[in-house]
Amino acid sequence: MIGGLLVILLCLYFINKNINTKFEKLEDTIVNLNKRIRYLQQKTTSQEQKTNSIKKDPVIKKPDSIIEKPIVNKPIDDISKKTTVTETIPDKSSSVLKLKPTKKEVIESISKVVSEKTKTEPKKPWFETFKEKNPDLEKFIGENLINKIGILILVLGISFFVKYAIDKDWINEPARVGIGILCGSLVMAIAHKLKKNYVAFSSVLVAGAISIFYFTIYIAFHEYQLFSQTIAFSIMAIITAFSTLVSVTYDRQELAVLSLIGGFATPFMVSTGEGNYVVLFTYIAILNIGVLGVSYFKKWRIATILAFIFTILLYTGWLGSKINDPSFSHKGALLFATLYYFIFSITIVLNNLKNKGVFSTIEYFIFVANTFIFFGIGMVILKDINSNFTGIFTLLLAIYNLVYAIILFKKFGLDKNAIYLLIGLALTFVTLTIPIQFEGNQITLFWALESVLLFWLSQKSKISSFKFGAIIVQVLTIISLLIDWERYYSSESFTVIFNPLFIAGFIVSVSLFIIYRLLKKEKDVITRFFTFSIKFYKNVLVLATVIITYFTGLLEINYQAHQFISNQASAISFPVMYHFVFVSLILYIASLFKKKNISKGALIVSTISIILYIVNFYKLPKTEIINNLVENTTSNYAFYFHYIILACLFYFGNQLLTTTTSLFTINTKQNKWLPWLFTFAIVYVLSNEIMVHGLYLSNSLSSDEITNQFSDSENNWYEKFNYAKKQINNTATQIIKIGYPILWGVFSFIFLIIGIRKQWKNLRIIALSLLGLTILKLFIYDIKNVSETGKIIAFILLGILILVISFVYQKIKKLVVDENSEDEKI
Template sequence: MEGFFVALLVMLALGILALSIIFMIRVSSQVSKIFKSITELKTDLIKIKTLINSIKEVKPSEQVIPTAKEQVIAPVQEIIKQHEVVIVPPVFKKEEPVAQNVTAIPVKPVVNQIKPKVIKATIPKTDLEKWIGEHVLSIIGIGVLVLGLAFFVKYAIDKNWINEVGRVAIGILAGGTLIALAHKLRKTYKTFSSILVGGGIAVLYFTISIGFQYYHLFSQTAAFSIMVVITAFAVLLSHAYNRQILAILAIVGGFGTPFFVSTGEGNYIVLFTYITILNVGMLVLSYFKNWYWLNVICFAFTTIIYGSWLGYQVSEKPYPPYLGALIFASIFYGIFFLMNIVNNIKEKRKFNWSEITILLTNTFMFFVAGMVILNNVHNARLQGIFTISIALFNLIFALLLYKRKQVDRNLIYLLIGFVLTFLSLTAPIQLDGNYITLFWAAETVLLLWFSQKSGIKIVKLASIILMPLMIISLIIDWSNLYVYFNKTFTEADAAFYGVEMVKPLSLIFNQAFITSIAVIISLYVNLFLLKYELKTPKYIENGVKVYRWILLPLFILFLYLGILLELKYQLWLNIDYSFVRNVYLGVYHFSFVLGLILWANYRKEQVVKNIVIGIGFFAAICYLVFFNHQTAYVRDLYISGVPISLTPFMFHYLSAFFVIVVTFLIWRSYSKLYSEKSVLSILSLWFTVFVFIFVGSSELDHLAVLTQVDANHTIQAMLLQSRKISYPIFWGLTSFVLMFLGMKNKNQMLRIISLSIFAITLIKLFTWDIRGINEGGKIVAFISLGILLLVISFMYQKLKRLILEDDIKNKQNDITKG
């Protein structure tokens, strides 16, 4: 009986509280309406008085008599303008025109005839005081009220005034009273009513939770069902009241419901199914409402709950539910993906940075969860498939949304960015070694082609970013695949030391060389595609020309290195002597440089030609200081009886020929680029003649050693005799040929070079060759040089007139140019 009176007292207190609140609100509403009406009336009277005074001050001669309609509308419009009130114009009765000599001041008609139909007052800006009064005080008040009721109920419980059923009934009644009161005030005081609804829902949540956890008045299913109904009811109220705070409160209670009614069993399927249903409900709500914080809270709670469960189940449990974890992760990813884009697409709004951040975080979290789950499934072989599935998911949505012009382009570019990112990550995750490079080599071409077809610049950017990654990956592949192992190391040695035998790469058809060819083809196709893009008018803006200038030397460099490394490895695998290998490599070096110079001659860019000419100079110097000595070592090995063939020695003739042709083409290029009398052209001509004489003299040494060395004649002795006898003759013949060409082509520089060579030959003959030379050699050398000198002198006498004419013309041309 005592409990009944206590419950009655509680109900009476709640009723008095509700009536007091309603009374105060009604009184406050009426008072505010009265003050507002008085203020508006006072303002209207002041405006009308001002209008009457202004009309009286106008002189009769200056008065402009308005029509009856203008007399009514003008004052009213002024009042409306000042008060920012929209009034539907009234319907005027037909009036007689007013005489021009009559001054009419229709004050009464203004008041009597105006019958507004629709009035929309402008909403003033919210200041700090108003915000505190409406929001902060309301929230604090409802919190204090809930705490007060809780303290009262606790006190009653401690005194045993109320049994378990009565306690729960009081909580339900209190929550229902607050919600009913809020519904009553929803139109007049939206903010205050929203706070009351929130408090009522909170009271209901905690009441049902206490009834289940402590008093066991409900079963788990019943308590869970009641809380689901409360959550659904709160969501409907938030939509009806158009208040985001109610939806947030509902979703917080919804996520807390499983924990309110939890018994510790840990059935993840039931838990995540409920969370899925809850998130689907929020997804539907997000279609109608652009409530960003609601999406954030749903995403945060889901991530925390799922992430905590995943870390515990996968890391510590012996038999983790990998399949279930991946299924629910995929469901949550799809829900939050749609939740954050559906309203923007519907309303055709642009995405801001916070919404894009949620999309990025959602995708990243899903990727991390999938990688963690699949790390222990089939030795992580499914991680690459999972990665490419994310790319395909975003690609499908990107294609669907791309056709809709109203969709924000930033969303489409973000989805394409996801596609490119995960597509590129698939290779290093799923593939090993050179397969990553092969994948990127194909992808960079595909992306560039797709960007040209679609016009999406971000795709081209992805192709450009992949290019250095592909090159770095290729260099890593070279270092891992071209392994120079100990060729004397046998399988028995490997078994003894417990190491694995390194298998040699096959010729050409091996991982390293195929990867190199793929990268070279990729670079070439990129250049080919960019070549056609240069024809577009915006190629300067797009940086296509600059990108081509970067790719072109990369293509040449990796074409050279790809073949060189393969050739060097195969030579090392089959030939023991480094001198022999270097001779073969020399043939490749100079043939490549020759082809490069021939290609540069067809190019219009002078910069390209100058760079290639510099490479040709460097290659020729390399022959003089290195490769010629390698040939001499091969020759000496053969003479010394080492079991090697003359094949590598015969190959060196190709290198010698290529070097001479390279230097000749360098001189021709400079002559065309500038002129035959330019400094560069003259220096290149001297350099060409020097290389020719050097190569020819070296060949004479080789010939002398190979034909005359025997048991009685050493290599050094034969070289000394060759250089004293053969050099003067060869140099003299070269000088004669140069003189002939100089006279025939009227080239003075050739004649000067010829005379210079003759002078050097004579100085060498009389200062060094004459000592220690045998009689036969001395006779041949002197007679040959004497004959050559006489022939050249005769040629000068015969062609003196022609030479003089040539000199005169050259001087006249110089004077004319000067």
């Protein structure tokens, strides 16, 4: 009884306080309206005065009669002086009507200006908006803040009173619950009574009444055990439904938020730790549908946001705590996760369709977060049961988003950005399906095909998002291919050509080439943030195609050669030969189709290849001979392949000589160092040919001799190798001392003849320098430890060559002396 009187007294006090506040507010409003009326009256009066001043024009007398006179040829100035000008005076009444606006027009014009200004004004920070809505802080506190604090204090006061009565044993348990319900009903009745005149205050009272109901039922269940769990849960559900209905009736968003919080708190308030998840999540689903329905009709976005957050927190918390239990139901958990995903994905779109606007940032966030959270939950549940349906689950999610996008675009005309988002989600999940469901090179194959499909779709649909998605998938494809190469070529055993890795590399190369062809007629794509250059991307595609094709063949040939050939030098000669042939083909194709950028790149690679041959690859045939002797094999692949490599080297040299000037603006004749480099490479390569053929034709050592020499030793491979290498090097030394001087002398003669015919002084100097080097080598190095026969042959032939060169110089001395043409300056 005392509690009821206290409630009534407090309510009367707040009512009186609010009535006084309302009267003060009404007085201020009347004063402002009077000021506005006086302002409009003054403005109208000033406009009328301005109109009257315009009307007071001088009256021009009209002449009584006009005397006709014959036209006399007079000057124009005289005529203009006597010409009478008449002026039409507008009607007084009509001008007044046009110039004098009514009060209604003035007010409408002012309101129009104000409304236009409001539309163009930028969005202000929330604090500035708060100050504009509540310029008087005292009024805000008195009218808005105090009543909320008051209802909180009232609830606490009632709680303290009830606790005091309980401590004194004045009230038994059912009576205590009854008093709580009675107090809540009394506050609700007062709120309903004040609804018409005090909407804000009455809504605060309603919130207090609902809070009293919730806590009363909570205490009745947990402390007093007056209800069973089912009855307590049902009562709280009814309270939630009732509070939601009241929020709609009062049209108060904060009541809807309170109902939502109370609804989600209900399961915890009646929980005993042994709840049924089916009942719990069914209740949450019904609660979400109800609250989201209210949010849809009332445009209360905050309710949607809170419902999403509370649902995710509740579900993920339950999933994390229960998934390891033996009794955990994976099917039920996935079913409810799917239900919640559909509820929120459909609700967000329905709100947008109703409002016929674009998605807000928070709506985009909820949409994307809802999708990926559901995807994560589904993957966790399916992997927990070791299911093979993770890929199918991902694919179904992609199909749902794609079908959803098509329906919403064709039937309802949803915001295009939202459609692109759905398509992007679909593409993302299709891309994720491949590595989730498949393994190894299957991922690479599917991604390669998907990139082609996306580029084709971008052309057909004119949607640039497909193009950018395809580029991302292409990058993933190449990364996946590199991982496959690194992982499997070092550990697996594959058949020739028809193996997964070679096929994957081939398909990726073909996909890149197809995309290059698809982009042949494409134009640059201009987006909000950047311009996507199709020309640049086509060059990237060409480069990627060439590189991937090259490494696909190189790795396959290298792998299979080492699988079937024991001689390491012979096995290495296969990929080396492939490298030179591949570079030659690229250089030929680039020259044929006049692709300057590709030709430049190929020439640079050709130059590097020549250097690699001079530094390393030249010795493969020699190493092959040594390995044959040690391992007692007859492999000659390196020897025969070196002819193909030699042809490629000469092709590289010819291309460098003929196209360097046009591609790199370098004149080979006028350049100081290029002729020296070219002649050095030629002499070095052909000197190596003398060495290779000399070793292959030599019978200085056989594998039987080596076997007999090391028959008694164990683990003697390195000993055999060093012995064979020493014997081969002895033979090579003889070839260097006998064959090189003759070859270099011949080259000196050839370079001299060419230099004379082409009038190329630099080449003649190179010829003489090579000849001088040959003579020095002959007397300093070659004369030592060489056979008599070789010494005789070398000296005789070299002497003859030197005499011939001298004779040639004597023959053409007039051409050589005083040669100062521009193209022969050094």
